[in-house]
Amino acid sequence: MEKSALQIARAAYQPKLPRGLKGAVKAVEGAATQSVDNQEEIKALFPNTYGMPLVEFVPGEEKSYEPMNVGIILSGGQAPGGHNVITGLFDAVKRLNPANRLYGFILGPGGLVDHNYMELTKEIVDEYRNTGGFDMIGSGRTKLEKVEQFEKGLEIIRELGIKAIVIIGGDDSNTNACVLAEYYAAKNYGVQVIGCPKTIDGDLKNDQIETSFGFDTACKTYSELIGNIERDCNSARKYWHFIKVMGRSASHIALECALQTQPNICLVSEEIEEKAMSLDDIVAYIANAVAVRAADGNNFGTVVIPEGVIEFIPAIKKLIAQLNDVLALPEAKNISRDEQVDFAKSHLTAENLAVFNSLPEGVARQLALDRDPHGNVQVSLIETEKLLSEMVAKKLDAMKAEGKFVGKFAAQHHFFGYEGRCAAPSNFDADYCYALGTSAAQLIAAGKTGYMAIVKNTTAPADEWKAGGVPITMMMNMEKRNGEMKPVIRKALVELDGKPFKTFAAQRDRWARETAYVYPGPIQYWGPTEVCDQPTKTLALEQSK
Ligand code: FBP
Numbered sequence: 001m002e003k004s005a006l007q008i009a010r011a012a013y014q015p016k017l018p019r020g021l022k023g024a025v026k027a028v029e030g031a032a033t034q035s036v037d038n039q040e041e042i043k044a045l046f047p048n049t050y051g052m053p054l055v056e057f058v059p060g061e062e063k064s065y066e067p068m069n070v071g072i073i074l075s076g077g078q079a080p081g082g083h084n085v086i087t088g089l090f091d092a093v094k095r096l097n098p099a100n101r102l103y104g105f106i107l108g109p110g111g112l113v114d115h116n117y118m119e120l121t122k123e124i125v126d127e128y129r130n131t132g133g134f135d136m137i138g139s140g141r142t143k144l145e146k147v148e149q150f151e152k153g154l155e156i157i158r159e160l161g162i163k164a165i166v167i168i169g170g171d172d173s174n175t176n177a178c179v180l181a182e183y184y185a186a187k188n189y190g191v192q193v194i195g196c197p198k199t200i201d202g203d204l205k206n207d208q209i210e211t212s213f214g215f216d217t218a219c220k221t222y223s224e225l226i227g228n229i230e231r232d233c234n235s236a237r238k239y240w241h242f243i244k245v246m247g248r249s250a251s252h253i254a255l256e257c258a259l260q261t262q263p264n265i266c267l268v269s270e271e272i273e274e275k276a277m278s279l280d281d282i283v284a285y286i287a288n289a290v291a292v293r294a295a296d297g298n299n300f301g302t303v304v305i306p307e308g309v310i311e312f313i314p315a316i317k318k319l320i321a322q323l324n325d326v327l328a329l330p331e332a333k334n335i336s337r338d339e340q341v342d343f344a345k346s347h348l349t350a351e352n353l354a355v356f357n358s359l360p361e362g363v364a365r366q367l368a369l370d371r372d373p374h375g376n377v378q379v380s381l382i383e384t385e386k387l388l389s390e391m392v393a394k395k396l397d398a399m400k401a402e403g404k405f406v407g408k409f410a411a412q413h414h415f416f417g418y419e420g421r422c423a424a425p426s427n428f429d430a431d432y433c434y435a436l437g438t439s440a441a442q443l444i445a446a447g448k449t450g451y452m453a454i455v456k457n458t459t460a461p462a463d464e465w466k467a468g469g470v471p472i473t474m475m476m477n478m479e480k481r482n483g484e485m486k487p488v489i490r491k492a493l494v495e496l497d498g499k500p501f502k503t504f505a506a507q508r509d510r511w512a513r514e515t516a517y518v519y520p521g522p523i524q525y526w527g528p529t530e531v532c533d534q535p536t537k538t539l540a541l542e543q544s545k
Helices: 005-011 039-045 082-096 109-113 122-127 147-159 171-186 215-236 252-261 269-274 279-295 314-327 337-347 350-358 361-368 384-401 427-445 499-513 537-543
Strands: 025-032 053-059 069-074 101-105 117-119 162-169 192-197 240-245 301-306 411-416 451-456 466-471 476-481 484-489
Touching (some): 025 427, 039 476, 039 484, 053 427, 069 082, 069 109, 082 101, 082 122, 082 162, 082 427, 101 109, 109 147, 147 171, 162 171, 162 427, 171 192, 171 484, 192 427, 215 252, 215 301, 215 427, 215 537, 240 252, 240 384, 252 301, 252 499, 279 301, 279 384, 279 499, 301 384, 314 337, 314 361, 350 361, 384 411, 427 466, 499 537
Parallel strands (some): 069 101, 069 162, 162 192, 192 451, 240 301
Antiparallel strands (some): 025 053, 053 466, 101 117, 476 484
């Protein structure tokens, strides 16, 4: 692999570890836990992995460990830092016993089922230290949920003498990790399953998980780009930039980028849902801000749009919920895409059909057809930024006719998504991920299964971080998925009474009217700590007392 100068220099970075993980480790167990909701149902579904205690790692005494082999799987969308979870796991596993081996399953959970794997040796792992991306072993979205898949996976687990599988994934993948852990425990197969909290979307967080890895780097990458656009926008003063940022469901990324760059407008999907806003309300909100700036002679601005906004508009949310149920019907399977759209339309209520017909054809088809393997609408394929700017242009034409808009309106469109998922991890993500991988190894050594590796106190210096594990069942509740009630990890949406949103809401009217842009610049890996080691504003605000 030919390497850039940055990659070569960055490979030498030794991620910082919390004190509790630096040397020999002792696992301290807390009290028994219970799920966040639906306790009886979750307990009945996970009799072997429900109610286990929280675990914290503290300095302990050296002891010897029997040799063990470990398998690792990267699941779902890429997130900066995934390679450091693997390097942390590799280093810790080798420290526990140099005879231990680490196997990587290729292209996600499908690699386990299809017996597609490679041994991760020191030479391989060293090539990827502190790099972005998941290309060491690749990732995939195969859903591990069927007994046949679990049994097929067991064959290769047995062949390679694997004691534990580590699954690095988001809420859905970790839910499936827990189902797998429960299955192997129920069968007494002696195979442990450990999860790691990954997703740039930042929606896998709760009392135990302060942040999912990748959020920090992805937001800093997008914020750099948004800042650059803002500066261009304030230089040319002739365009309104409509910028869609990733984050399938929650608006954490959009909100964090807004806190970092102070755009004129940032939509927050959770607020749109709470206020029961229609598409037209959103368009009117943007158009009014454009008109106010135009009256001040400012025919330019920036609008940040969360990728998932469309799903949060109540009328569209209702439509999607019914489409999900209709598409789950057996008759909807094995028919052509066109037939599927007609089938869906013929089963919609009059109200939902009216909403469906009011959407531009491309958007409506996307809602009616494609789902990822976890049943999610593929919002990154919907061009919301264009949809909104076209509707704003129309609204402004009407306002002009009424004398309510006196300026000019020209739009540019951007989508920042995939480019943030594989950026070289910030110091925060490099350290956090290395610590998560080390924790995962210690959870395995402590004989745990059905746990997720965690690291807390992350706004303090890394030495003071607290590493451990949380039973995955503790984060579960029952939700409707593909027409059926399922146990899932509760997704964390933006809390409208939380500090990050309130901080934004207190300033947004000023940002809308003035040009209050902030230019964060690119991620820095070396230099003053206030430049290189700051957590996201979201995390800092959430953790501030
Ligand atoms: P994960 O939840 O698997 O981490 O993926 C997040 C994400 O990056 C979303 O922000 C985005 O909507 C989606 O993946 C895109 O998925 P794909 O890579 O399949 O196009």
